[in-house]
Amino acid sequence: MRRRLLVGLIVIVGASGCTAPASLSDRDGRLQVVATTGLLRDLVRNVGGPRVNVTSLVPDGADPHSYEPSLRDVRNVVYADVAFSNYVMLEEHSVIRALDANLRPEAANVSLAEEAVKYAAEIIPLVEDVTLDTVWLGLRARGDGKARGANRASEVLLSMTAASGPGNVYGYLTGSFGDADVYFDSSDGFNPGDGYGDDTAILPSDAHTHMSWAFTRPGVYEVTLSARLRVDQRSRPVPLGESKFTIAVGVQPPDRPVQVDRGHADLTVDLDREQVYALFDPQGGGEKAQQVVPASDAVVVVPSKALSEIPAGFGFLGRPGDRVYQLAQAVLGKHVHGEIDPHLWQNVRNAMAYTQVIRDTLIEKDPEGAREYRRNAEAYLAELDALDRYVRAQIDEIPATRRHLITTHDAFGYLAQAYGVSVAGFVTPNPATEPSLADRRKLTETIRNLAVPAVFLEPNLAARSSTLTQVAGEQGIRVCPIYGDTFDGEVTTYVRMMRFNADSLRDCLR
Structure with missing residues (x-):
């Protein structure tokens, strides 16, 4: 509302x-x-x-x-x-x-x-960390919709209009600070309405978003997604298509040509074709690597290992400690973006x-x-220009074998490319689930194998980074600050931000 x-x-x-x-x-x-x-x-x-x-x-x-x-x-x-x-x-x-x-x-x-x-x-290009051991299932609005008069302020409305199965279905985004924004909830029925319904996700054209999905019981579910386009706030939304997706949760999946069980998949609205289908790449690449899969040919697989406990603060899923099957979003935070x-x-x-x-x-x-x-x-x-030379000079003082950046947020690809830093990984634990032993083991092994002397936290995200700080403490390495896309009381200008980051990288990695 x-x-x-x-x-x-x-x-x-x-x-x-x-x-x-x-x-x-x-x-x-x-x-x-x-x-x-x-x-x-x-x-x-x-x-x-x-x-x-x-x-x-x-x-x-x-x-x-x-x-x-x-x-x-x-x-x-x-x-x-x-x-x-x-x-x-x-x-x-x-x-x-x-x-x-x-x-x-x-x-x-x-x-x-x-x-x-x-x-x-x-x-x-935006390269995302899809290191989950289940499929990352997002949402996408593909195409620009210019034939319909769409522009960057237009909205694609993707509504869940029906769901059947042994339990309830939830689709939601987990924010940077652990808050949940629920888009789909089958437990209270469906009412997409004329524009913004309780079971509607909103995307710009030619964008995609991360999503978390939860299912309360094992079995086979069928979920219907209907798409509409609102060109501007004065216009009524026009239909773009509808499809029914099959999801197998904790059981043997039904026979379909394509099992969507790993890598990167998006439930997709095609603005130009006016269709709803799945885009799927089992290797976890970007949109260019994804293949179109009609909803009737696909079954999304949620394996038994996706079973997890509901943490405190996610009462819409049930009581804390109850178990649900979850497909976690690959990247923490509300990131609706393009390529x-x-x-x-x-x-x-x-x-x-x-x-x-x-x-x-x-x-x-x-x-x-x-x-x-x-x-x-x-x-x-x-x-x-002097700042550019300063940043380069500070990072040049770091031995090449130690220029490995591990952070909580994938915001440093340009810094890495411009100044010779390797993004060894960005840690984005989903606060809707307890970090798995496998997650911690991967992080620990990365730190050990690369002999990383420090990891880096953005100050505004530090409160949600317990896994990274705990593993750093266990390995006896430093946790250092780095700024991505916002200022605070200490860093108040762009020049100060970039000098701060360069100094922090030099001091903590050298």
Whole structure:
């Protein structure tokens, strides 16, 4: 219900914006800019200087992957002259929707990661850690739906409309701090409604998300998923297809051409074909490695080893200590994303490309400030160039055999590629299950085999990283801080963040 109310709120405030002044620049003479994250806010501030008033939607310390915008955030969007998002699906979709639904038509709306490619930014594919010993079963919206008029603010609604079997079926996301966002729950019936129902997951077009699944009893289940597309908040959703999936839980699976029992699979809405089917790769690769499997040809296998106890805090599954069969999500946290790693700024050269996009956008909206924007950008680019050399120099002090990074969050692929660090693994224990002995053994063996002297935790995720800290303690190695995509009271600027990370890597791995 909270999601439904928020969407209505955004539309109402956006509609009222038509009576607002052209922008707050009419009041204080400054260009009004809204950025999605504090990191982008800092880049804009360095380029815009005193001519710009910039705010961020996602507060420092919050997770941009899951933050829901407030009324104050929407008001800032209504009055903005310019909006900067990272996009490539870094931000929670409701943040992007708040921008696109409430910006005035004449305001600039810039996706920095996409525009930065024109300024020589390098992008890399998102490689996820699918080391689970059961299939990772996610959801995907495939295709852009442009034939239907879809854009980045459009929503694909994937609803569970029927489920049969010996027990109840649940589909949910486990957040970075252990909170659960329940999308599918067969225990109370189904009511997808006209738009947002209690059993509906919402995705942008051409995106996928991690999911956890739970089944309360062994046996064969049949689950029906129906897909719809809502082009914008004024439109009624239109149907995209429906399919019935078979799931064998703790029993011999029925005879089907394809057993979905390992690797990476997504229950997929195809916006262009207007079909619902499974995408499956038993080796756990990305979308390009996945093959289309019609729902009638597939059986999803949940083995007996998936039996686990319900922990405290997950009462929607039953009483703590009761046992359920669970397919855990492969990566902790609410990450709805595409195939591109969105954390471009971990390579400082990419942040320099962002800076150039910001400079040229501000000049276009405020030509009178062109000289000042160019001067500020030139000075900041020189500072970033020195920062790039600093990060490289610190990591160069680490012997090549010790440049192994183990973290809680897959946010450092660009840092690894740009500065010669190996991502040995990112540890993302699912708090909806107790970490298995196999999970701990894999982590322990990785640390021992690579002689890793330290592991790294993002401060805002440290509270959910008990397995990593416990194993590090058992192995007598350090636990060191590293920052991914948010600031806090100690690290308040991008330059400070990257210097901090470089120093932490050097001190803890050298």
